Amino acid sequence: MTDWLGLIGRFRRDQRGSIALLFGITVVPLIIAIGCAVDYSRAASVRSALQSAADAAGVAAVSAKSPGFLAAQAMMTDGTVSAGGDDATKFFGGRTSTIAGVTNLTPTITVIKDGKFVRATVQFTAKVATTFMAIAGWRTMTVSGSSSSEASLPTFxxxxxxxxxxxxxxxxxxxxxxxxxxxxxxxxxxxxxxxxxxxxxxxxxxxxxxxxxxxxxxxxxxxxxxxxxxxxxxxxxxxxxxxxxxxxxxxxxxxxxxxxxxxxxxxxxxxxxxxxxxxxxxxxxxxxxxxxxxxxxxxxxxxxxxxxxxxxxxxxxxxxxxxxxxxxxxxxxxxxxxxxxxxxxxxxxxxxxxxxxxxxxxxxxxxxxxxxxxxxxxxxxxxxxxxxxxxxxxxxxxxxxxxxxxxxxxxxxxxxxxxxxxxxxxxxxxxxxxxxxxxxxxxxxxxxxxxxxxxxxxxxxxxxxxxxxxxxxxxx
Missing domain, CATH: 3.40.50.410 (von Willebrand factor, type A domain)
Structure with a gap:
């Protein structure tokens, strides 16, 4: 009986192989954490590219001699400038067409004449495919952003x-x-x-x-x-x-x-x-x-x-x-x-x-x-x-x-x-x-x-x- 108790005690005190055991226990979540950082970094990069496109589209929509600016200038009352919205949508689409890994990109673009100003708002949502996070069941990440631009209309x-x-x-x-x-x-x-x-x-x-x-x-x-x-x-x-x-x-x-x-x-x-x-x-x-x-x-x-x-x-x-x-x-x-x-x-x-x-x-x-x-x-x-x-x-x-x-x-x-x-x-x-x-x-x-x-x-x-x-x- 005494031998068995001693054997158990020695086993409890023996730490040989514990590092491998602990590594085996933690390696999976560690890989997932590193993968999440990679996926988040990629999603942030994609969002930055989309945001740049939104900023550029808004500025283009209200720039002098743009269709929106000219249309707003001709309007007798305040309101939506359809020509500006159409122009900004095309511009945004052209700038985002080369961004890889993006699905379900949904822009919401409005251009309005408001008194002496023409204002453009560009909002977007999109999904970015993941790699490592898919292991945990998240196959896509949603990114979004918005941009506002305005320009003074010419005063006559x-x-x-x-x-x-x-x-x-x-x-x-x-x-x-x-x-x-x-x-x-x-x-x-x-x-x-x-x-x-x-x-x-x-x-x-x-x-x-x-x-x-x-x-x-x-x-x-x-x-x-x-x-x-x-x-x-x-x-x-x-x-x-x-x-x-x-x-x-x-x-x-x-x-x-x-x-x-x-x-x-x-x-x-x-x-x-x-x-x-x-x-x-x-x-x-x-x-x-x-x-x-x-x-x-x-x-x-x-x-x-x-x-x-x-x-x-x-x-x-x-x-x-x-x-x-x-x-x-x-x-x-x-x-x-x-x-x-x-x-x-x-x-x-x-x-x-x-x-x-x-x-x-x-x-x-x-x-x-x-x-x-x-x-x-x-x-x-x-x-x-x-x-x-x-x-x-x-x-x-x-x-x-x-x-x-x-x-x-x-x-x-x-x-x-x-x-x-x-x-x-x-x-x-x-x-x-x-x-x-x-x-x-x-x-x-x-x-x-x-x-x-x-x-x-x-x-x-x-x-x-x-x-x-x-x-x-x-x-x-």
């Missing part, structure tokens, strides 16, 4: 440029240009013995009596004509004057604005995401405001082609108050007429969502001095003492949802002021400090700009345009 905007071409815009664009003109201008020498710095004096017959001139001019005012040749009669007269300080011309403020408008047209043309996204019109004013070049989406023409808005912009200075244009009238700067007229011209205020539902912006470009005098045929009436714009004139348009963007071109103090015209020079110089505040109140919040030099005017107009794009996007 109308830009109404209110362009001041009254007499004060006939001042040279810089102090140096004023000095140049004063040195050669014979006009009104009796009143301006140090040289008149206005180039816009009336050019009609007997507009400037010889008795008032520095030398005989045949009864004509010469300021504007001389600004086109820089005072050198043998030069070929120029029509546009885009650069100050050249021998070809003396740049006037109206020239600087005209050149800046040309650059704005270029910016708008290159910025447009779709055809006809922007329309621009030129609306000069003196006594009256009129459509010098009405709203057009054809903004990429040549400045040498007389039928284009680009040419009209380049030759803006030709509209300066010379007492010859009955449509504009003559004699002052009449905001009290210009603003109500512009409010009438803008017949509708849309959201910018389509080419037939445009959102309007008014760009007021001015030196901000209002003058209520009127002249025609040599007869003058009204008060020629300059004042600032009445902010209430701007309210009617702003209340309709029209954004007013103001570019203030500071009224440079008149050099060599005299008491000519009932002290009008001194009145103008006196109100200059009050002009910016009045124009700021006229402008929509965040839309007041100032430009001092010709280069600044160009930069400011482009900044106004970009600010309009940002504002339109936020509002809508």
């Amino acid at each position: 905007l109308d830009f109404y440029l209110m362009l001041d071409v009254s007499g004060s815009m006939g001042l040279p664009s810089t102090d140096a240009e004023q000095t140049r003109l004063a040195a050669i201008n014979p006009d009104n020498y009796k009143s301006y013995p140090n040289g008149c710095t206005f180039a816009c004096h009336f050019t009609g017959a007997n507009a400037c009596a010889d008795s008032d001139q520095k030398y005989s001019t045949g009864g004509k005012c010469m300021g504007f004509s001389l600004s086109r040749t820089a005072g050198k009669s043998f030069n070929t007269p120029v029509t546009a004057c885009s650069t100050p300080g050249t021998s070809a011309c003396i740049q006037l403020r109206a020239d600087a604005v005209g050149y800046a408008v040309q650059q704005l047209l270029i910016t708008a043309n290159t910025t447009a995401k779709v055809a006809n996204q922007f329309r621009i019109g030129l609306y000069p004013y003196i006594q009256n405001l009129y459509a010098y070049f009405g709203l057009t989406s054809a903004i990429s023409g040549s400045s040498s082609n007389t039928s284009t808005i680009n040419y009209a912009a380049a030759n803006l200075a030709s509209l300066l108050d010379t007492g010859q244009n009955a449509t504009l009238g003559s004699g002052g700067t009449h905001f009290e007429n210009a603003f109500p007229r512009m409010n009438t011209l803008i017949t509708s205020v849309g959201t910018g969502s389509t080419a037939t539902d445009t959102l309007p912006f008014v760009f007021l470009i001015t030196d901000g001095a209002q003058n209520n005098q009127i002249q025609w045929g040599g007869n003058w009436s009204g008060d020629n003492h300059a004042t600032v714009v009445d902010k209430n004139l701007c309210t009617a348009m702003k209340n309709r949802g029209i954004t007013i963007s103001v570019l203030y071109i500071p009224y440079q103090p008149i050099q060599n002021p005299t008491s000519f015209g009932n002290n009008e020079d001194y009145y103008v110089n006196a109100i200059i400090p009050s002009i910016p505040g009045a124009l700021t109140q006229c402008a929509s919040p965040g839309f007041f700009f100032t430009a001092n030099t010709p280069d600044d005017i160009t930069a400011a107009l482009n900044a106004m345009f970009k600010q309009a794009l940002i504002s339109a996007h936020i509002i809508n």
Whole structure:
């Protein structure tokens, strides 16, 4: 009995062969665990490939010029964009057709227009075959994923440029240009013995009596004509004057604005995401405001082609108050007429969502001095003492949802002021400090700009345009 008990004890204490026994017990679950990791890794790789395809399909569905984007752009109301869904489905199918080991791939794709956005959602589920996990009864694994993409639809905007071409815009664009003109201008020498710095004096017959001139001019005012040749009669007269300080011309403020408008047209043309996204019109004013070049989406023409808005912009200075244009009238700067007229011209205020539902912006470009005098045929009436714009004139348009963007071109103090015209020079110089505040109140919040030099005017107009794009996007 004792021998048997000892034998049993030795057996219990003997550990030889236990490692093999334990390995045999654990090897099967260990293999299954390693196999599961392999299967999971493969499933994750497949899911990543499917997710990449979903991301790409969503982005493609809302990309500019895609069928979905174009269809959404043409829709008048929000809703499902079938063309976008079909396009995304084909795209997703093409990208996933080469992914091996996938069964029961089920995509759910929707593309919708939602206000100013087109949005795509791509969801998918699929089964991935397993190898090692099949031992435990799991022959497939289910993977899923989703992706969302969106893009801003183009905003259709109308830009109404209110362009001041009254007499004060006939001042040279810089102090140096004023000095140049004063040195050669014979006009009104009796009143301006140090040289008149206005180039816009009336050019009609007997507009400037010889008795008032520095030398005989045949009864004509010469300021504007001389600004086109820089005072050198043998030069070929120029029509546009885009650069100050050249021998070809003396740049006037109206020239600087005209050149800046040309650059704005270029910016708008290159910025447009779709055809006809922007329309621009030129609306000069003196006594009256009129459509010098009405709203057009054809903004990429040549400045040498007389039928284009680009040419009209380049030759803006030709509209300066010379007492010859009955449509504009003559004699002052009449905001009290210009603003109500512009409010009438803008017949509708849309959201910018389509080419037939445009959102309007008014760009007021001015030196901000209002003058209520009127002249025609040599007869003058009204008060020629300059004042600032009445902010209430701007309210009617702003209340309709029209954004007013103001570019203030500071009224440079008149050099060599005299008491000519009932002290009008001194009145103008006196109100200059009050002009910016009045124009700021006229402008929509965040839309007041100032430009001092010709280069600044160009930069400011482009900044106004970009600010309009940002504002339109936020509002809508």
